[in-house]
Amino acid sequence: MSDPSKHHYIPAFYLRQWTTDGFLCEMRKIRGKIVVHSKAPDGTGWQKDLYKIDGVAPELAQHFERTFMHMVDTEAAEAMRNFIGGNMDVPVKERDAWIRFLLSLLFRNPEAVAELTEQVLTLYRESFERLRNSYDELRPSDFPLTLEEFDARTNPNSGDIAASNFLQQIMNSEGIANRIARMRWGRLNLWRSRHTLLTSDRPLCLPMRFPIASVAIVLPIAPRIAFTAAENDDALRALALGEHTTMAWQINQQVVSQARQYVWGLDDRALSFVRKYICTLPDRKLISDEAKELSRKQARGEA
Secondary structure (H helix, E strand, O other), rough: OOOEEEOOOOOOOHHHOOOOOOOOEEEEEEEEEEEEEEEEEHHEEEEEOOOEEEEEEEHHHHHHHHHHHHHHHHHHHHHHHHHHHHOOOHHHHHHHHHHHHHHHHOOOOHHHHHEEEEEHHHHHHHHHHHHHHHHHOHHHHHHHOHHHHHHHOOOOOOHHHHHHHHHHHOOOHHHHHHHHHEEEEEEOOOOOOOOOEEEOOOEOOEEEEEEOOOOOOEEOOOOOOOOEEEHHHHHHHHHHHHHHHHHHHHHHHHHHHOOOEEEEEOOOOOOOOOOHHOOOOOOOOOOOOEEEEEEHHHHHOOO
């Protein structure tokens, strides 16, 4: 039975495409140096209790990983198998699962989870302080005398629960999901490339600007295959005419440049490339400073 505390933010089903005899090459940045290891897909790209909700019943603490993420990854795996095999005309259920998987790649990594959790907890604390000022006035006679006592009796971990719920909601963002669903989906097979594709802890390219065309989404799904999504068929047709080695190099550059800690490949042939480019792009900003401040003002009742 798998360890329920081992939370994969880059799932094993995805990394398995880069394995040879059950292992892939992990190139990991540790204290400024790139360390190379041979790893099984289940042994990399994870963090202990990343999505755990502290202070709740054991059956709820791992709910996000055991239920939501398991559902996302299981259903997306079937869609990816179809895409790799050349079948882009998958059932609606698989399309929906794939969209959820794409969105999850934006928000499921440790840095994003920490940022979003801190934002939700900050809003919770601000709202709590706002309620404190009017608690005596609003308190029914049979309620505890202080807000702290009321909070302790009801759900002292409601902030952590709210953070977990928020993470799930943004991975199911209807507006973004609908836009991706309306895009034209494609499969870029770079079989003539001198380079195989790499992947990383930030594998999703949004957007990807090739000299011949720009597309909204590129995601390596195998050493020579990338999933693509564009606003129209013209961009996908243009990619089909592109030079394979050039496009593979560009995808690898973006995938590695936006990586924070991990890059994976079939082998370590790209080690010097990884050393040059890893973590040279700033991490994607999930919430603007203006949006953070506005939401905090709203929580305090100032906006």
